[in-house]
Amino acid sequence: MHDKQAALLPYTGNRRKSAQGRRRNRRADTLFCSSWQKWKKNTLSPSMSEETGSPAPSSISIYIPIVYVVVLLTTLVLFSVAHRRKKLSKLVSMKPIFKDNYQREMYLQLKNQTEPKVNDKVLKAALIRRGAEAIRRMIKLKEIQQYVNVLYQRGSIGDDVYESFKLQSKLQELELNELAMEAESFKKGWAQTFFPVCQEVTINEALRRRLNSLEPMKESLDHQWLKQVAA
Numbered sequence: 001m002h003d004k005q006a007a008l009l010p011y012t013g014n015r016r017k018s019a020q021g022r023r024r025n026r027r028a029d030t031l032f033c034s035s036w037q038k039w040k041k042n043t044l045s046p047s048m049s050e051e052t053g054s055p056a057p058s059s060i061s062i063y064i065p066i067v068y069v070v071v072l073l074t075t076l077v078l079f080s081v082a083h084r085r086k087k088l089s090k091l092v093s094m095k096p097i098f099k100d101n102y103q104r105e106m107y108l109q110l111k112n113q114t115e116p117k118v119n120d121k122v123l124k125a126a127l128i129r130r131g132a133e134a135i136r137r138m139i140k141l142k143e144i145q146q147y148v149n150v151l152y153q154r155g156s157i158g159d160d161v162y163e164s165f166k167l168q169s170k171l172q173e174l175e176l177n178e179l180a181m182e183a184e185s186f187k188k189g190w191a192q193t194f195f196p197v198c199q200e201v202t203i204n205e206a207l208r209r210r211l212n213s214l215e216p217m218k219e220s221l222d223h224q225w226l227k228q229v230a231a
Contacts, residue, residue: 095164096164096168097141097164097165097168098137098140098168101130101133103126103129103130103132103133104130104133104134104175106126106129106130107123107126107127107129107130110122110123110126111123120186123186124186127179127182127183127186127194128194128197128198128201129201130179131179131183131194131195131197131198131201132198132199132201132202132205134172134175134176134179134198135176135195135198135199135202136202136205136206137168137172138172138176139202141165141168141169141172144165145165145169148161148162148165179194179195179198180194180195
């Protein structure tokens with residue numbers, strides 16, 4: 001036993017020495033890596049940045065996004081204003097479908113007259129005439145609406161004619177709303193009976209125009225009949 005232990009002593013001593021050597025090598029490697037990283041950071045990085053010519057990163061000001069947003073909003077507002085002006089000028093240049101509304105002008109003239117002041121009955125009669133004209137125009141627009149849509153889909157009419165038709169329809173709707181408010185200003189609840197009265201006036205005027213158009217036809221037929229009888 002003593003001989004075996006004596007024989008193992010040099011082997012164990014060599015193992016301890018090799019383990020100590022490996023620890024020293026690890027410490028040396030660690031110190032070398034840390035010193036290399038420090039030298040690379042302090043020496044190589046400035047030289048590489050100088051060679052490439054890239055500037056050092058700088059902090060961005062907080063005002064740059066604000067200025068960008070302000071410029072963007074200003075551009076959008078200017079574009080919107082220019083587009084609306086162009087669209088408005090185009091609408092103004094369109095030719096109206098109907099002629100001037102003399103009934104409306106007459107009512108406004110009588111309403112704004114102060115000396116002598118116009119009687120309320122005269123104003124109501126003028127308002128009914130204005131309402132009858134508005135209903136007549138609305139009926140005409142409703143009659144031709146289907147034909148305008150078909151012609152526009154087929155390409156027989158242009159965009160300007162179709163836009164003029166839509167604009168006239170909107171104007172007539174606004175005219176009817178204004179008439180309702182004017183009727184309510186005379187008497188509360190009068191708007192409910194105002195439009196039926198205007199519709200009756202419109203129908204009576206249409207029948208009168210039809211009858212008046214038959215008179216020249218009657219005279220022409222009588223003249224032709226007299227010629228045939230004389231022959």
